[in-house]
């Protein structure tokens with residue numbers, strides 16, 4: 001193994017870094033072959049019949065072929081992760097834009113010519129490994145950089161803050177969130193009594209609750225979410241100067257969400273929605289990309305932030321400390337084997353390289369212990385670093401020995417340091433100039449189990465977050481609180497939550513309380529409860545625009561999925577034009593009808609059906625086209641599934657393009673749209689009414705693509721009145 005590693009490391013130079021891990025893994029890959037042997041290499045002659053005493057007799061114990069096969073099968077499962085069990089991963093590479101040498105000696109951040117191989121795993125926290133992708137939850141965003149100085153893991157989330165301030169509360173948080181122990185329900189959902197019981201008694205979770213009740217917790221795709229290191233870390237440069245740093249990942253596709261109703265429906269229709277999206281994007285060559293951002297805090301200036309930089313329930317507003325974009329992450333290869341790679345990878349926030357260090361954030365400090373501890377039991381012993389996906393690409397050697405499933409065959413008599421028997425001269429590692437050295441800093445105070453007063457502000461940034469949201473985002477947050485709390489059986493828990501929310505914003509709390517059958521929110525009651533702290537800082541900002549899900553008028557719609565509703569009598573010319581234009585913009589158009597096969601066009605030709613309404617409902621698409629053709633529209637109108645498809649897409653605020661008689665279908669379904677086919681409704685409304693002429697001159701495609709680039713049109717009026 002070491003020989004392979006050394007060989008690979010020596011080829012690790014500018015421009016081919018991303019290939020390095022690929023080459024290393026190659027030593028363990030096996031192609032599919034038409035050969036069947038036992039684990040000892042003995043060729044098997046019959047894989048259909050066990051060894052029996054006569055053709056109708058009992059099976060014999062001596063059938064070692066059968067025994068080996070059944071035994072291996074019975075042992076093929078390993079424990080899933082205690083948290084973040086549901087996940088999907090991919091390989092890729094990272095390239096810095098510029099040298100970060102003024103701040104850090106980290107080798108992979110020194111030279112824009114160096115590509116560092118990475119493996120990234122996205123996940124959700126609460127559900128089991130088989131749970132649905134689109135549940136309301138935080139998403140994990142864990143990146144392993146296989147650098148020339150060892151593996152560096154940035155193990156973050158898609159939300160920049162966390163529920164609790166101290167690691168000692170993490171098991172309590174997770175026990176409250178996971179299915180309730182007496183009944184094992186609910187799966188992958190925070191909508192139950194124990195979670196809200198805990199959260200309502202832990203006001204420090206309020207800021208995080210605002211985020212998890214926002215659209216951030218229902219991402220459209222892993223490719224369209226931000227990532228955050230959450231804790232403050234430290235960059236250390238060659239002179240030993242340290243700066244606090246917060247890490248960000250900014251997706252090139254923008255930050256986009258699903259509608260909550262849609263997310264729940266997808267969980268049933270396609271529980272692998274996010275996994276499939278990531279896989280398909282990479283397979284089709286649409287490699288997802290993020291930019292790595294850093295907020296670097298000038299030495300000694302952390303005291304000016306207005307809050308404690310060590311408190312993981314706080315973020316640093318980008319208006320206070322701008323995010324510098326310092327490099328690009330590209331995911332360009334799906335794993336060959338989900339178990340061997342995605343399941344067996346072991347991340348750890350304590351896997352550092354020289355030039356990056358921890359802070360004293362008490363949540364981070366606890367994490368430093370927890371990951372390798374759990375991995376020893378999840379991955380079956382002390383040698384999980386030897387599993388191919390976990391191996392570093394630079395040379396690795398130490399005198400740790402033995403243990404279950406040890407792979408390396410270390411030669412010689414020396415398993416200790418210092419020694420002279422290794423190669424004849426003294427080998428001693430005792431303060432060498434090279435290698436990782438923790439930052440030397442004074443430790444200030446006596447041992448204590450307390451928390452600093454600076455951690456007692458639990459509401460100010462929750463208020464900042466609320467104030468920064470658009471009206472549509474605020475509506476979604478209110479609906480999410482109402483949804484979750486409506487599932488909480490005990491009224492006193494619901495009451496405690498809204499009493500706490502009154503300290504964020506009274507309007508928010510009152511709107512949430514209004515549908516929950518409880519009293520009006522009472523901030524005084526909250527303040528009187530044990531555990532309530534109220535050392536409120538003053539936000540330096542009224543609002544922070546970067547906390548809104550950025551709605552940038554995107555320039556492209558690559559990989560967006562568009563449904564074209566078709567039935568007999570469809571007018572094909574405009575469909576073809578739209579399909580061509582959308583395909584050249586990178587969108588994926590699929591025809592949908594009530595059965596597979598084909599439909600007859602107005603001109604008597606056949607048009608292929610890709611999907612049925614039943615198997616690929618509107619929630620599986622980003623936008624829809626209702627083409628023209630009078631008999632076609634009549635046929636669609638008679639299909640309940642087609643009508644539901646349109647109503648639902650409208651309700652989920654998706655772009656809709658209706659052509660000719662397609663407009664009449666919309667009008668007949670009760671949408672208050674202009675009926676004059678000369679008018680093309682403005683693209684920002686997200687509904688485009690078109691006639692053939694405008695389709696054929698390309699204007700409609702342009703408008704539709706612009707509407708799709710905005711993703712959703714959340715301000716669409718009266719969606720609650722839509723029955724879908």
Ligand code: HEM
Nearest residue numbers: 081084121140141142156157162167170230366367370374
């Ligand atoms: C004291 C607090 C925490 C503890 C004790 C803890 C513990 C754990 C454990 C035991 C796992 C399973 C690891 C495995 O089996 O390989 C895990 C996974 C994970 N944790 Fe934490 N965690 C904590 C806080 C956090 C925070 C604040 C974040 C985000 C900044 C985070 C991000 C993740 C991610 C992304 C994974 C999944 C890694 C993967 O994809 O394999 N955790 N955590």
